[in-house]
Amino acid sequence: MTPEIGHFALALAFALALVQSVLPLVGANRGNLLWMHSARTTSIGQFILVGVAFGALMRSFIVSDFTVLNVASNSHSLKPMLYKIAGTWGSHEGSLLLWVLILTLFGAAVSLFGSNIPSSLKARTLAVQAWISVGFLSFMLFTSNPFTRVFPPPTDGNDLNPLLQDVGLALHPPFLYLGYVGFSIVFSFAVAALLEGRVDAAWARWVRPWTLAAWICLTAGIVLGSWWAYYELGWGGWWFWDPVENVSFMPWLLGTALLHSAIVTEKRDAFKSWTILLAILTFSLSLLGTFVVRSGLLTSVHAFAVDPERGLYILALLALSIGGSLALYAWRAPMMEAGGIFKPISREAGLLVNNLILTTATGTVLFGTLYPLFLEAITGDKISVGAPFFNATFVPMMLPLVLFMGVGPFLSWKRADLAGVYQRLKYVALASIIATPIVWYIQKGGPLLAHFSIMLATWLLLATLREWGIRIRLFEAPISETLRRARNLPRASHGMTMAHAGLAIAMLGMIGSSAWKSEEIVFVAPGTTIEIAGFDVTFSGVERVRGPNYLADRGTLAVSRNGQSIDTLRPERRYYPIADSTTTESAIRSTLAGDLYASISEPATENAEQSDAWTLRILYEPLVNFIWLGSSLLIIGGALSLSDRRLRVGAPKRTSASSAPSTQAEKA
Known part of the structure; x- marks a missing residue:
């Protein structure tokens, strides 16, 4: 019943x-x-x-x-x-x-x-x-x-x-959907504003908290999915540029642009039509992701590969939603007033550059994701667009954004003084430049782009802390005055500082784990020792254990350094009889400096119980935990901003002249 x-x-x-x-x-x-x-x-x-x-x-x-x-x-x-x-x-x-x-x-x-x-x-x-x-x-x-x-x-x-029977995957979809679907209400606000023919600072204030809430949830969903892929899939990576990963990443990129654009609309009554367009496109990309994972176009651990007829239904919804809203935008947007005027050197200009880079990056990811599908539909040829393409196009495109993120908070609205900005940031720039040869010396070389990226991540972190320090007069006033200023600083300001610092810290983890990762894939028997990143890892053998709905071959690895035992790792290879499927459960020794990561896969013989030799993957990933630490700061910073009372009350009042028709209508 x-x-x-x-x-x-x-x-x-x-x-x-x-x-x-x-x-x-x-x-x-x-x-x-x-x-x-x-x-x-x-x-x-x-x-x-x-x-x-x-x-x-x-x-x-x-x-x-x-x-x-x-x-x-x-x-x-x-x-x-x-x-x-x-x-x-x-x-x-x-x-x-x-x-x-x-x-x-x-x-x-x-x-x-x-x-x-x-x-x-x-x-x-x-x-x-x-x-x-x-x-x-x-x-x-x-x-x-x-x-x-x-x-x-x-x-x-x-x-x-x-693969989905994991805590990370139990939490990942709800948070991802809260982000995906959360942008629907922002889309609804945008279409409603177009129907009403009015976008102003008050509208932007009403929209911002909903945008921020959706952005926080989508960030949490993406991070949980990345963390799950890292420890569960057994290959030691946290991002693969999988098409289904990309369709969640694209709304996040445009949602970030929307978040910053709405600030300009609220503060300066500018970017109005652009903010509306971003709201429409952000949710449109969420619908596109829904179509891609349910249409049977892609086969992925993330995807629901169902029959294409259902995909056609979603495609029709997609066409109506996107086509209808864009047609309404084309009709109404030219009627919107231009809004505040600003100079080329100003905070508005900095946020405009932020938006242009993020939208261009989104377009790049969209092209790389959909091009293989279009090519196969037209010619029947199957190609794969993976990490090499995105690393060569997306990553260099985002590095200038990091530079502007460090400068942006120091710029004034309408018109900024570059000389004053230089005075406040010159020592930050010097410290960032000095950090580069230090990292070069510690890591004994490495990709040049990685060192340049480390410099920019350091720049963003120090510039963010410097801006926060100036606000509370850190080291410039008595400690009591500094604490008073910190208490009275709006939560949104603390949230921005935490989010920008979190991105810088996450960058350090992404760069370190990608550029200086060590990896060994070897065939081992009991007693075999592998040397990696200063560790000695000795394989002791495999035992059979039983779980609630699976059987597992559990390996034992003794980890030592300089002759001293420091840990024991126990990776597993699980077999689920009902699903007739095998998964890899990695074992990880985590420290802030890096992770020692181990997984076992194929035995030497078909009978795992009688096999003494196994395929073992050992990795050392420097700074990888900075990714989760920085991402957590991003989420906490967003939540702190969302808790700012100014986003819930005190929205700007619409002028009486322009609101008169609405007031009269309500009285009718």
Whole structure:
């Protein structure tokens, strides 16, 4: 009965979405306050109903109800409870239901917490949000029902993909979808503003917190996925430029540009049409990612390779959403006022350069991701565009951005004094230059680009700390005054400092683990010793162990340095009988200086229990943990900025003259 309740709840949510997509919009056009306020009830109702459906599916997984096809295909009675729950969103249908749940969550959140948003703008925004809900609820009800029954039910399930049975992958999709789908509300705000014909500083203030919330979640989702790939897949890398990785990275790049562009719109009433366009394109790339992973175009551990007919449905939604919003933008954008004027040397100009670099980088990743697909569709030829292309194009493009990030916070609005900026940053520049030969000496050479990148990362870190120090008069005032200034500094300022510093620290980890990584892939028998990065690693053999739903061959590696034992590593090779699949569980000795990483794969003979020789991969990755440390600071910095009270209250008031029509409409 529970699956039927879930299915019925989805049908009711679809009906509410249809009402919400029309009634508030008509109410806003006619000035009918009651119709406009109906969006609050319907958006909250949608969220509750989709939540009921999601809860019904989750219960089916928890109790192993194998009469539900989705459960039978993606779960097993022996699977640990955490992965039974994670199985709720581990399939095409389940992940789509999570997608819609988050979509309705953001609509309900705007209804509940958007009390300072004018009624007409809120009504139009929630109506646009409902348009998206109608598209995805209809897709789920007509082509991807998560509650389809199977009779007779199987005795047991087929199990979830073993690669997805991991804590990192249990958390990765919800955060990624919160980011993906979070940009839908920003898209809805943008389309609503175009329908209303008005974008100003107040609109930008209302949009910023939702943009920031989506950006934080998307950052967390990408980082969790990267961390999972690093320790789970057994190859020791944290980014592979996989097409499905790219389709989550592109909205992040444009979302970062949008975040900075909205600041200019709020502070200086400039970049208005550009901010609207970025909001449309950011969510469009989120929809593109949804299409790519569900269309069968790609085969990836991240992808739901389903039949192409479902992909055509999403493609139609994609065309309507992107095509319709861009057509509306082309019609309305030329009517927007230009906004604030600024000089070529100013903070506005610096943020404009930031936006241009990020959008160009996004275009580069988009080209590298889609070109093989277009080529195969046109000529039938299959090619692979991987790390060499992106490293040669994307990485050099982003290095100037790091340079501008260090300078930007020192620039004034409208017009900046370069001489003053130079005086404040000259010692930062000198320290960054000095750091380069020091790293060269420590690492005994290495790629020239890596040393240049280290210099820029050091520059960004020191410049960020310098700007924060100036704000609180660090070392220039009594400690009591410095602490008072630090306490009174807006949280958004602390958040910006933490996020920029986090990016610099993450860069150090990316550079160190890529440029100076040591790797050995060897065939070992018990007693074999491998020397790597000053460590002696001795292979002691393999034992067979049993897990809840798998069998594992667990290796033992004794790690020593200069004759002294320092650690024991136990990598595993797991076999899941139900899924008939094998995974690699790496063993990692982590320090701030770097990771010693080990994984075992193929035995020398077909019978693993009788084999004494194994294929062993040993890596040493310098500074790799700086990636997770810096990424955590990015997320915390974003959350700190989001907690700034100024983003929740005190939005700029619209001028009475321009708001008069809206006021009269509401009174009508």
